Amino acid sequence: MNTTNLTIKPTMRIQAFYLFFIMNSIQTGSGIMGVPRYIFMEARQDAWISVLIAGLLVHLVMAAMFAIMNHYENTDVLGVQTDLFGKWIAKLLGTIYIIYFFFVLLSVTMDYIQVVQTFIFPRMSAWVLSLVLILLIVYAVMSGLRVAVGITFIFFFLSLWLLIFLYKSIAYMEITHFQPLLEASPSELLRGARHTSYSYLGIEILFFIYPFISNKEKAKLPAHLGLALTTFFILLVTVISIGYFSPGELPEQVWPVLVLFKIVEYSVIGRFDVLVVTEWMMVILPNMILLTWIITYITKRLYHVQQRKVLYVVAVLLLIGAGITKHEYFILQIIDTVAATGFWVAFVYPLVLLPLVWMKSKWKRRKRGGAKT
Amino acid sequence: MKKRGMRRSNSKELLPSSIENLKTKLQEAMHNNPDFQIRDFEIGGQRVLVFYISIIVKKQQLNDNILAPLLKGDKQWTTQKLINALPLGNNVAQTKLNEVVDALVQGSVGIYIEKESELITYPIPDQEKRSVDKSDKESTVLGPQDAFTESLTTNLNMIRWRMNTGDLVTEKLLIGERVPTEIRLVYLKNLANKEDVQTMRQRLQDLVVDRIEDATPLTYYIEDSSTSIFPQFYQTELPSRFSYSLSMGRVGVLVDKSPTGIIAPTSLFSFFESTEDVFMRWNVGSFIRILRFFALIISAMLTPAYVAALTFHYEVIPTPLLTTLGASRAAVPFPPVFEALLLELLIELLREAGARLPTKVGQTIGIVGGIVIGQAAVAAGLTSNILIIVVAISALASFTAPSYLIGSTIRVIRFPLIILSGFLGLIGIMASICFLIIHLLKVTSLGRPYLLPIYPFVGKDFSKTFYRLPYYFNLKRSFSYKPQDMIRYPKKKARKMKDIDD
Incomplete structure (x- = not known):
């Protein structure tokens, strides 16, 4: 099964425009809740420039990914790796992907549980919450990619309205917080850009979902637009956070984006941030469902194990992982590690892979040409 | 159709046989039924047998159109002569015993002339049925008011008149191993999606049951997922709705002895459409349809939200509102979950009692239950005023659904939602919403996704589904x-637009 080209049944294919929602949903998750703080600590008031730099670089990475995939007829990164490095190294790299995705999933789960514990239920057990989330994930992933994409699509619209309620914090922004402009050094800006990596993680899903797309010639635009929307979201919350919080206050806030909603108040709703944290489940779930689907899919591709069985194993591991970790320090440690690893796996690796693919195809062509003459 | 052979294997040849022999064979096959009558005439020295089940044939027709011409004069009859002489159509020549019996139990009269090689049967069934009434379950203000009855002939008649085009196909199928029931697959030949028609036909043909009670149980046999709480086929008693769906390319099924038509495929949202929306002006129709979707959300979410807010999230309620809520709940000794469940249960009891009792008593019960018990419950300090309002609104909202089936589904969904919100607060509600959406994404109707214009996304259809x-x-x-x-x-x-002053 681990051959280069894949044939996907027509009923399992998805249309290209869903890539927009897939890309945006898998990136927008737990990272965006806290990202302004991290960038701000590096680049201070120029943090928004860091976001733009990071956005541009990620677009480049995505272009590289498309270049790799277009070299082949219909395959995912596992097929590409087999083609380049042979069966055993490809299997090793695939396993790294599995472990990496599992830890991304774990970090997202733990982060959300922590947010809920902080904002809504300080004494709620992590076991209960992770059980609820995991049951939903298992139920969704049971029906495969089509349902996962459907959830992504519907939940995108069901959570988009949250943006509207940023209006109040926009009204309280202070323009002086952005001055003086360009105070940060280029290296600080780049370090700030690197700190966004946790929020941009997820574009590697393109490597796996690409063979499922029915109209590939139209795939680039929606994917890049989805990425651009992510950049816009991060930029928006970063700009508002810098303007809204005083420079001394922002580094104190672990989840500045959620705090931005605290100021919204109506005659029927007192604490809006509680609703936002609840609603955030709709932001986080598509993310987790897609990640779980990828894990089961890769395992099936590599080891020919039934996806259902993998799903149960992942669910149990996730439950244990999310249930037993209690210390905030430890959770932050995991998130930092995932972010650092993700930087290499998601952004650097495709850029390394592309020249190899080029070289291989050039070598092949020369060999074939040599045989002819 | 092969399976149906199992039902009666005694497809014995009845003819040729002597008159006496035939008589005993028929009596035997009819198990000496007291209603089964065999009349033995001698006309011009020739013996003629006329036999029928007396209570299911039209006496008038039997006397005027069969017996009168038969007994007039003293001529020699042959089967062919008889067919020419009787002013009835639909004559069937029979030789097999089981076929004769099948015809007899469906209201046919059999005639056998001595020494002929076959007997003939004339169907003149006398079927008791009520007349066409106003719709009771799906009442509309505008548009046609008539509803299906229990008679398939009447129902087909109504559909035929509504859709008087040669394109209308009504395929006949027999389902039921022990008691066969006639079923009609109705669709427009040049419009309905062929795949859908084929799927429906296949499912009906593959069905092996002893007997179908009604159209509603039939849907439970053939729908996509029997574990889901959501109905996957639309059931209507309105011929107008049925024919409207046909003209939109859907497939319909009519069942004999059932006042319900089945329409498939359906999406979740078509359960919130009423034919009335089509008869309304588009802007008014849109308003009402959107109102129904809001009603759905209110009906499912309002009580759970109350429970969640009052159990866990006091901080979400602004202080002035909290004071009012607190004052009204001050005397209530129960936790909000229990309070809400109690009242919801009360409403459900009232609804069920109202549905079971005769109309006049039902109204009284509604008033007694709604006003007296509600007032007394508040006065006794069992529930708060505000919860009564909340529960009443959500009950009211659930009745706005044009389909009774989806209305009951929503009312049932509310209970797990209330319990979960009592345990997990807003998180519980959100988790259940997510669960419901995931579930709805999995459900299909006749193989087509249940959330259709939303996912897979078909933007062009939004104006037909959510607004007009x-x-x-x-x-x-x-x-x-x-x-x-x-x-x-x-x-x-x-x-085409006209110019000014044209």
Whole structure:
């Protein structure tokens, strides 16, 4: 099964425009809740420039990914790796992907549980919450990619309205917080850009979902637009956070984006941030469902194990992982590690892979040409 | 159809045989039924047998159209002569015993002339049925009021008159191993999606049951997922709705002895459409349809939200409101979950009692239950005033659904939601919403996704599902169900505008 080209049944294919929602949903998750703080600590008031730099670089990475995939007829990164490095190294790299995705999933789960514990239920057990989330994930992933994409699509619209309620914090922004402009050094800006990596993680899903797309010639635009929307979201919350919080206050806030909603108040709703944290489940779930689907899919591709069985194993591991970790320090440690690893796996690796693919195809062509003459 | 052979294997040849022999064979096959009558005539020295089940044939027709011509004069009859002489159509020549018995139990009269090689049967069934009534379950203000009855002939008649086009196909199928029931697969030949028609036909043909009680149980046999709480086929008693769906390219099923028509495929949202929306002006129709979707959300979410807020999230309620709520709940000794469950249960009891009792008593019960018990419950300090309002609104909202089936589904969904919100607060509600959406994404109706214009996304169909637009935007049929012909009317004609002072 681990051959280069894949044939996907027509009923399992998805249309290209869903890539927009897939890309945006898998990136927008737990990272965006806290990202302004991290960038701000590096680049201070120029943090928004860091976001733009990071956005541009990620677009480049995505272009590289498309270049790799277009070299082949219909395959995912596992097929590409087999083609380049042979069966055993490809299997090793695939396993790294599995472990990496599992830890991304774990970090997202733990982060959300922590947010809920902080904002809504300080004494709620992590076991209960992770059980609820995991049951939903298992139920969704049971029906495969089509349902996962459907959830992504519907939940995108069901959570988009949250943006509207940023209006109040926009009204309280202070323009002086952005001055003086360009105070940060280029290296600080780049370090700030690197700190966004946790929020941009997820574009590697393109490597796996690409063979499922029915109209590939139209795939680039929606994917890049989805990425651009992510950049816009991060930029928006970063700009508002810098303007809204005083420079001394922002580094104190672990989840500045959620705090931005605290100021919204109506005659029927007192604490809006509680609703936002609840609603955030709709932001986080598509993310987790897609990640779980990828894990089961890769395992099936590599080891020919039934996806259902993998799903149960992942669910149990996730439950244990999310249930037993209690210390905030430890959770932050995991998130930092995932972010650092993700930087290499998601952004650097495709850029390394592309020249190899080029070289291989050039070598092949020369060999074939040599045989002819 | 092969399976049906199992039902009666005694397909014995009845003829040729002597008159006496035939008589005993028929009596035997009819198990000496007291209603089964065999009349032995001697006309011009020739013996003629006329036999029928007396209570299910039309006596008038039997006397005027069969016996009177038969007994007039003293001529020699042959089967062919008889067919020519009797003013009835539908004569069937029979030789097999089981076929004769089948015809007899369906209200046929059998005639056998001595020494002929076959006997003939004439169907003149006398079927008791009620007349066409006003719709009770799905009442509408505008538009046709008539409803299906228990008679398939009447129902087909109503559909035929509504859709008097040669395109209408009503395929006949017999389902039921022990008691066969006639079923009609109704669709427009040049419009309905062929795949849908084939799927439906296949499911009906593959069905092996002893007997079908009604159209509603039939849907439970053939629908996509029997574990889901959501109905997957639309059931209607309105011929207008049935024929409207046919003209949109759907497939319909009518069952004999059932006042319910089945329509498939359906999406969740078609349960919130009423034919009335089509008869309304588009802007009013849109308003009402959107109102129904809001009603759905209110009905499912309002009580759980109350429970969640009052159990865990006091901080979400602003202080002035909290004071009012607190004052009204001050005397209530129960936690909000219990309080809400109690009241919801009360409403459900009232609804069920109202539905079971005769109309006049039902109204009284409604008033007694609604006003007296509600007031007393508050006065006794069992529930708060505000919860009574909340529960009443959500009960009211659940009755706005044009389909009774989806209304009951929503009312049942509310209970797990209330319990979960009592345990996990807002998180519980959100988790259940997510669960419901995931579930709805999995459900299919006749193999087509249940959330159709939303996912898979078909933006063009939004104006047919969620709101309505003026007629010149509705040039096309719903794209979601892929009818053979998309165009309802040409664009040019619809768009033609007159100049000023033209």
